[in-house]
Amino acid sequence: MRAADVGIDGGDGDGDGDGESASSSSSSSDDELGPKGGRLLPARAFTRITYVHIHQCAEFSMGVFCFPAGATLPLHDHPEMVVLSKLLYGSVRVRSYDWVTAPPPCSATTRKSGLARVVAADEVRRAPCKTSVLFPRSGGNMHAFTAVTPCAILDVLTPPYSEELGRPSTYFNDTPIPSLSGFAFLEETELPEDFSVAGASYLGPELTVNMDYGDDDEDYDDYDE
Secondary structure: OOHHHHOEEOOOOOOOOOOHHHHHOOOOOOOEEOOOOOOOEEHHHOOOOEEEEEEEOOOOEEEEEEEOOOOEEEEEOOOOOEEEEEEEEOEEEEEEEEEOOOOOOOOOOOOOEEEEEEEEEEEEEEOOOOOEEEEOOEOOOEEEEEEOOOEEEEEEEEOOOEOOOOEOOOEEEEEEOOOOOOEEEEEEEOOOOOOOOEEEOOOOOOOOOOOOOHHHHHHHOOOOO
16 A cells, blocks of 8 residues: 555655655645645645544544654554554654553543553654554554654554543553563653644545445354454
């Protein structure tokens, strides 16, 4: 999969264009990017982290995070979720953890915290690379991204975040434990005041979702694994 498949020109020949649109286009609004006379969003228009929303339903959500070089998406979790992440272009530094023992839910007087095992310690990923998958209790359920170069990550979350259904997005500070290599103490924190994510229009092909499996469900009645 390439960035052009979801309506983004990653530049340097990554999109279907020749890269000229990426160098000549810019965002007139840092809060809401949109079409700039072409069918691809130019990567260099993203002056801060920008989310291109593709689809959301009760079963899953899909979108693309576009990063300018140096931008960081803080450490956060994905409660009871499976997430597929595909780096579409560029390079990104990944830091991720899994809980050793899942902490109890936070309350009005307590914050989520506990011991976590390091899954990726500042691992640099460069496109093209394999799709990464995280699970509720493995694969690096809590992760942070820092763009080494301008980059974009396609994310598919199932099920999606939902405050009402007990799947809020929680952010953390991580403190390495010198005496316990490969582990860190994570503690819930507020988002930095200066952190924000812009929005951009999706310019890729229309997404068709068919969740009605009909009689095909009978084929899986005896499948328990």
